[in-house]
Amino acid sequence: MAGFLQQLVNGLSLGSIYALVALGYTMVYGIIQLINFAHGDVLMVGAYVGFAAVVFLKLSIWWAFLLAMGCTALLGILIERVAYRPLRHRGAPRLAALITAIGVSLFLENSGLLLFRPEIRSYPPGLILNRPLSISLGGIDFTVTTFQVTILAVTGILLLFLQYIVYWTKTGKAMRAVADDADAARLMGIDVDKTISFTFALGSAFAAVAGVLLGLYYNAIDPLMGIMPGLKAFIAAVLGGIGLIPGAVLGGFSLGFLEALVSGYWSSRMRDPIVFLLLILILLFKPSGLLGKNQVEKV
Amino acid sequence: MGANGAGKSTTLLTIAGLLKPQKGAIYYQGRDITGLPAPFLVKEGIALVPEGRRVFSRLTVRENLELGAYLVKDKGEISARMEEVFERFPRLKERQRQLAGTLSGGEQQMLAIGRALMARPRLLLLDEPSMGLAPMLVREIFRIIQEINRQGTTILLVEQNAHMALQVAQRAYVLVTGRIVLEGSARELLKSEEIRRAYLGGQ
Ligand SMILES: Nc1ncnc2c1ncn2[C@@H]1O[C@H](COP(=O)(O)OP(=O)(O)OP(=O)(O)O)[C@@H](O)[C@H]1O
Ligand SMILES: [Mg+2]
Numbered sequence: 001m002a003g004f005l006q007q008l009v010n011g012l013s014l015g016s017i018y019a020l021v022a023l024g025y026t027m028v029y030g031i032i033q034l035i036n037f038a039h040g041d042v043l044m045v046g047a048y049v050g051f052a053a054v055v056f057l058k059l060s061i062w063w064a065f066l067l068a069m070g071c072t073a074l075l076g077i078l079i080e081r082v083a084y085r086p087l088r089h090r091g092a093p094r095l096a097a098l099i100t101a102i103g104v105s106l107f108l109e110n111s112g113l114l115l116f117r118p119e120i121r122s123y124p125p126g127l128i129l130n131r132p133l134s135i136s137l138g139g140i141d142f143t144v145t146t147f148q149v150t151i152l153a154v155t156g157i158l159l160l161f162l163q164y165i166v167y168w169t170k171t172g173k174a175m176r177a178v179a180d181d182a183d184a185a186r187l188m189g190i191d192v193d194k195t196i197s198f199t200f201a202l203g204s205a206f207a208a209v210a211g212v213l214l215g216l217y218y219n220a221i222d223p224l225m226g227i228m229p230g231l232k233a234f235i236a237a238v239l240g241g242i243g244l245i246p247g248a249v250l251g252g253f254s255l256g257f258l259e260a261l262v263s264g265y266w267s268s269r270m271r272d273p274i275v276f277l278l279l280i281l282i283l284l285f286k287p288s289g290l291l292g293k294n295q296v297e298k299v
Numbered sequence: 300m301g302a303n304g305a306g307k308s309t310t311l312l313t314i315a316g317l318l319k320p321q322k323g324a325i326y327y328q329g330r331d332i333t334g335l336p337a338p339f340l341v342k343e344g345i346a347l348v349p350e351g352r353r354v355f356s357r358l359t360v361r362e363n364l365e366l367g368a369y370l371v372k373d374k375g376e377i378s379a380r381m382e383e384v385f386e387r388f389p390r391l392k393e394r395q396r397q398l399a400g401t402l403s404g405g406e407q408q409m410l411a412i413g414r415a416l417m418a419r420p421r422l423l424l425l426d427e428p429s430m431g432l433a434p435m436l437v438r439e440i441f442r443i444i445q446e447i448n449r450q451g452t453t454i455l456l457v458e459q460n461a462h463m464a465l466q467v468a469q470r471a472y473v474l475v476t477g478r479i480v481l482e483g484s485a486r487e488l489l490k491s492e493e494i495r496r497a498y499l500g501g502q
Binding site for chain 1: 315316317336337338341342346347349353354355356357358362365366367369370414415418
């Protein structure tokens with residue numbers, strides 16, 4: 001039982017990170033029905049901006065988070081502007097946009113290899129307090145690190161922030177309106193392109209936080225670091241129901257738990273195969289995801 | 300008025316700025332507004348209630364109405380307008396927290412009209428507001444349309460229900476494959492032989 005609880009606690013950290021990335025996938029999908037395969041690479045750029053902020057600019061980790069969020073938000077807007085918007089305005093088929101997304105992903109990865117070099121870099125130690133805390137809950141003992149608590153807290157704050165934006169602000173209502181019916185939104189006077197840009201900015205900023213957290217978590221960043229978490233978060237988004245914000249959070253945490261349990265009770269080598277098997281199973285049996293209504297969506 | 304596929308919706312969508320005309324020009328209050336984008340036209344006082352209502356189904360009734368006044372900054376103004384809409388459509392007030400997608404067809408039509416009124420349009424474009432509604436509700440909707448018109452809003456109404464439409468309208472136009480083939484005062488058209496034969500089921 002103690003072991004199980006310990007695995008759950010471990011799963012919570014990666015689950016948080018997956019949830020943050022999955023949100024970007026799901027928001028973009030919700031608004032323009034595009035699987036933005038470059039999203040994981042935006043995470044990588046965020047991790048590098050954070051790295052540069054602490055190593056070269058000597059900023060604190062909190063400023064690094066903010067700087068990474070700002071830069072990737074701009075990057076997200078730029079990607080949408082240059083790569084996706086022209087296709088959308090021409091009424092290109094969804095497959096063209098999907099292929100473009102893969103192209104943007106490759107572009108970012110190779111630019112990363114060129115600019116940052118293929119070597120692995122480490123965030124300097126001691127950026128975030130990482131002390132184990134022993135906790136006893138109803139006679140069951142387990143350990144949480146202060147870093148794990150930090151990850152959870154940061155994720156929690158961002159989720160509340162997102163909830164506020166999406167449900168309480170005018171821009172958030174515009175986002176949901178465009179996701180619902182873009183032409184009707186235009187009739188209200190909503191600038192659809194601007195709303196889509198904002199969605200990319202928001203999703204990218206969340207990915208940056210995930211990128212910096214991953215850099216701290218594994219203590220290693222490299223230009224291809226976004227691929228795996230990107231794919232996993234995509235699976236998380238599909239698991240929860242792509243296009244649904246609560247689905248991304250549920251999917252992210254579920255995936256985190258699943259990975260922790262597979263690693264803990266079976267073997268960490270089985271972790272990735274199981275996760276991808278999960279994707280196949282969802283697509284076969286419930287393509288609309290845990291929270292989605294069952295209507296088959298074509299990608 | 301016009302048969303299916305005559306180009307009625309296309310005309311309204313073009314006036315509202317969702318489609319760009321390939322030829323011709325659109326004048327509104329003496330100004331050329333051809334090809335101007337929808338948000339700009341909303342600001343100029345043109346609002347469209349599209350065919351099939353197109354309410355934001357996953358947003359609440361209240362949020363739908365708020366979005367109707369998207370370009371209005373003043374919160375007090377927005378709630379004043381909302382109160383007016385609620386007065387006109389008490390049913391919407393009862394259901395303001397409900398998701399628009401769960402409303403009945405008639406309620407959705409009221410919401411679509413209410414949402415357009417939130418922009419305080421000078422020109423209200425209505426695309427088949429009676430579509431799919433029970434006769435009693437159709438009369439109710441027409442009564443409301445007339446009321447809105449009497450209060451000073453110009454209305455351009457597209458209707459399959461020619462009889463009802465000609466009774467409330469001042470002028471009428473008949474469209475065939477994108478061209479106006481007949482126009483005149485509604486009263487004249489109501490009496491016209493051609494119209495009786497084609498649209499009113501008369502002999
Ligand atoms: N995007 C498009 N591409 C090609 N043809 C189109 C397009 N949109 C509309 N049309 C055609 O233009 C014609 C007019 O369509 P429109 O929707 O304006 O008809 P309508 O008069 O509103 O008909 P209804 O009474 O059935 O609503 C139709 O023949 C339609 O098929
Ligand atoms: Mg039509």
